Amino acid sequence: MSEGQLNIGVIGLGVMGQRMLARLATHPRLRATTVWDAQPAAIAATLQAYPELRAADSAEALIASPGLHSLYIATPPAPHMALSELAFDAGLAVFCEKPLTVAFDAARACIARIEAQGQRAAVNFALASSKGLALLQSQFGKGTERPLGDLQSIELELAFAAWPRPWQAAAGAWLGERIEGGFSREVLSHFIFALQRVLAPAQVHSSRVQYPADGISAEIGLQAELQAAGVPLSIRGSVGGAGEVPADLNRMRWQAAAGQIQLQEWFSQIEVRTAAGHLLPQEVSNGDLRLNGQRDQLDQWVALIEGRPHGLPGYAEALAVQETIEALLQGRG
Numbered sequence: 001m002s003e004g005q006l007n008i009g010v011i012g013l014g015v016m017g018q019r020m021l022a023r024l025a026t027h028p029r030l031r032a033t034t035v036w037d038a039q040p041a042a043i044a045a046t047l048q049a050y051p052e053l054r055a056a057d058s059a060e061a062l063i064a065s066p067g068l069h070s071l072y073i074a075t076p077p078a079p080h081m082a083l084s085e086l087a088f089d090a091g092l093a094v095f096c097e098k099p100l101t102v103a104f105d106a107a108r109a110c111i112a113r114i115e116a117q118g119q120r121a122a123v124n125f126a127l128a129s130s131k132g133l134a135l136l137q138s139q140f141g142k143g144t145e146r147p148l149g150d151l152q153s154i155e156l157e158l159a160f161a162a163w164p165r166p167w168q169a170a171a172g173a174w175l176g177e178r179i180e181g182g183f184s185r186e187v188l189s190h191f192i193f194a195l196q197r198v199l200a201p202a203q204v205h206s207s208r209v210q211y212p213a214d215g216i217s218a219e220i221g222l223q224a225e226l227q228a229a230g231v232p233l234s235i236r237g238s239v240g241g242a243g244e245v246p247a248d249l250n251r252m253r254w255q256a257a258a259g260q261i262q263l264q265e266w267f268s269q270i271e272v273r274t275a276a277g278h279l280l281p282q283e284v285s286n287g288d289l290r291l292n293g294q295r296d297q298l299d300q301w302v303a304l305i306e307g308r309p310h311g312l313p314g315y316a317e318a319l320a321v322q323e324t325i326e327a328l329l330q331g332r333g
């Protein structure tokens with residue numbers, strides 16, 4: 001394939017669809033051309049912001065658009081598998097939002113097809129393209145020399161002043177409901193992805209989940225103990241925090257025999273300390289980390305479309321993440 005433009009169709013024009021449209025507008029090769037959403041108002045608002053886009057009449061019509069190279073799916077999880085299958089029928093590469101799905105049988109069938117037919121498909125865990133993940137892999141991944149010594153334990157803290165978060169206020173009701181939404185699927189999944197990519201699929205030893213009494217709303221608390229490749233991981237997640245937590249927080253600490261790596265704010269703030277407490281310098285300034293990750297992610301998408309090697313998680317890796325998340329949500333111990 002030449003170094004030309006790659007045309008992207010976008011299905012799902014809510015919070016995430018809009019974010020991706022803005023990011024795509026900055027990329028030299030990826031260009032959103034065609035959009036569709038189940039809500040006509042979302043299509044109208046998108047066309048107003050991006051008059052150069054074309055709106056399709058349906059998901060099927062978008063996927064059949066001539067000249068399209070890839071489909072980006074930013075709907076809630078329920079239609080992810082069916083839309084992926086339609087896109088594969090049309091020979092498109094698919095970049096799908098996480099969580100992959102909560103329908104495991106459909107996901108397994110889709111993954112079997114991807115493997116049998118060599119379909120191109122990846123899931124948007126943005127940490128896949130982060131410097132923080134690369135650092136963890138270089139320190140603790142398989143086959144590395146482990147300069148900080150053997151990994152002893154991992155701690156993850158997640159706190160949300162409110163759920164859904166204010167910037168997601170315009171998202172559908174699904175995000176705040178326990179059937180498809182909640183912070184475990186939305187946020188914890190990113191860190192389980194990072195954990196499992198560096199180490200191995202995790203086993204859940206205990207998990208306590210707190211829900212509001214209404215029977216509908218998503219979890220407001222999660223305390224869990226897991227193990228991955230023999231390393232214990234503890235998770236503490238909460239919404240509201242009874243005044244203790246002023247703002248959203250995500251912080252992961254990887255404790256090793258001769259030092260510690262702490263990653264905060266979506267791996268954009270990284271501290272590496274030796275056991276004696278000395279801070280080791282980082283090559284890239286922390287402020288640049290998130291932006292670089294976003295640019296790199298789009299370049300990886302180009303590689304996916306062109307059938308070249310890339311670091312984006314595939315559907316099987318994303319399903320393994322979701323299996324851990326759903327096991328946590330079922331509660332244990």
Ligand SMILES: NC(=O)c1ccc[n+]([C@@H]2O[C@H](COP(=O)([O-])OP(=O)(O)OC[C@H]3O[C@@H](n4cnc5c(N)ncnc54)[C@H](O)[C@@H]3O)[C@@H](O)[C@H]2O)c1
Nearest residue numbers: 012013014015016037038039074075079097098099171172
């Ligand atoms: N990777 C990330 O960092 C990140 C961040 C936020 C959300 N997400 C994920 O992105 C996806 C979308 O989340 P959101 O916050 O944008 O939700 P949202 O509710 O704001 O938007 C979803 C949009 O999809 C549309 N839609 C629903 N069903 C559809 C269907 N069958 N066909 C076409 N359109 C349909 C809705 O009308 C809505 O406009 C979810 O899977 C979510 O978990 C990922």
